[in-house]
Amino acid sequence: MSQITQLNTLLVPHRDALIHHPVYAKMQSLGALQVFMEHHVFAVWDFMSLLKALQQAICCTTVPWVPPTNTLGCRMINDIVRAEESDEDGSGNFASHFDLYRVSMEECGADITGIDTFINQLRHGIPWSTALDNSPISNAARDFVRETFAIIQTGDLCAIASAFTFGREDLLPDVFQSIVNQLNQQSNGQLRRFQYYLERHIGLDGDEHGPMATRLIENLCGDDIAKWKTVEETAVRCLIARKKLWDAIDNTIDRECSVLIA
Numbered sequence: 001m002s003q004i005t006q007l008n009t010l011l012v013p014h015r016d017a018l019i020h021h022p023v024y025a026k027m028q029s030l031g032a033l034q035v036f037m038e039h040h041v042f043a044v045w046d047f048m049s050l051l052k053a054l055q056q057a058i059c060c061t062t063v064p065w066v067p068p069t070n071t072l073g074c075r076m077i078n079d080i081v082r083a084e085e086s087d088e089d090g091s092g093n094f095a096s097h098f099d100l101y102r103v104s105m106e107e108c109g110a111d112i113t114g115i116d117t118f119i120n121q122l123r124h125g126i127p128w129s130t131a132l133d134n135s136p137i138s139n140a141a142r143d144f145v146r147e148t149f150a151i152i153q154t155g156d157l158c159a160i161a162s163a164f165t166f167g168r169e170d171l172l173p174d175v176f177q178s179i180v181n182q183l184n185q186q187s188n189g190q191l192r193r194f195q196y197y198l199e200r201h202i203g204l205d206g207d208e209h210g211p212m213a214t215r216l217i218e219n220l221c222g223d224d225i226a227k228w229k230t231v232e233e234t235a236v237r238c239l240i241a242r243k244k245l246w247d248a249i250d251n252t253i254d255r256e257c258s259v260l261i262a
Helices: 003-019 022-026 030-058 071-085 097-108 113-123 128-134 139-152 157-166 174-186 192-221 225-256
Strands: none
Touching (some): 003 192, 003 225, 022 225, 030 097, 030 157, 030 225, 071 097, 097 113, 097 192, 128 139, 139 157, 157 225, 192 225
């Protein structure tokens, strides 16, 4: 059995806890979905930060340019960056998947104050941790981002690649797409852009970027048992962090939304 197969088997209980999380049964109103998006947008943002950390480490992003030493890794990362950072936006232009998500939030009436405050501070050179503290966001979202950046700041490529690979958006189950489709009908098309985001980001992630990320893990770790152990520990750490975020969303929906649970 290959290392990646063993790892995927080990992660099944953690993935199942997310894919079958009770929060999905409570997303029966637009308000509940808005709560989800207001938290989840920070996972979309730090996914890009993980990707950029990998690009900086594996590809040459400085001047003067020097040839990358890991050409396979460089090709895979640059392919993923191109789609994630400048995909077709469905209107004849281009946008990052993060921007597609943020526009989707605005279209469906979710509160964008938290994420916009955070991004605006980053644009003005404020350190991410300070911007996080200064933004009106939930403690759960704040804790989630801090956990991700604790991994980034280790500088350990295998750990960062693991967080990127095993914390992907394929953790959203098929039922989530059905929920969004139903709510879109109920809200007269307010989730049209979000539907497009799900089709593009999650579709690409499952069909193309997920397999590429897995190949990158194998490329970085080779036969080094210690590196595979780092990948395993980081993957579990990230899935536990994601479940904590989902638990917080679940509790917030209970507090803030009038939801009939089937």
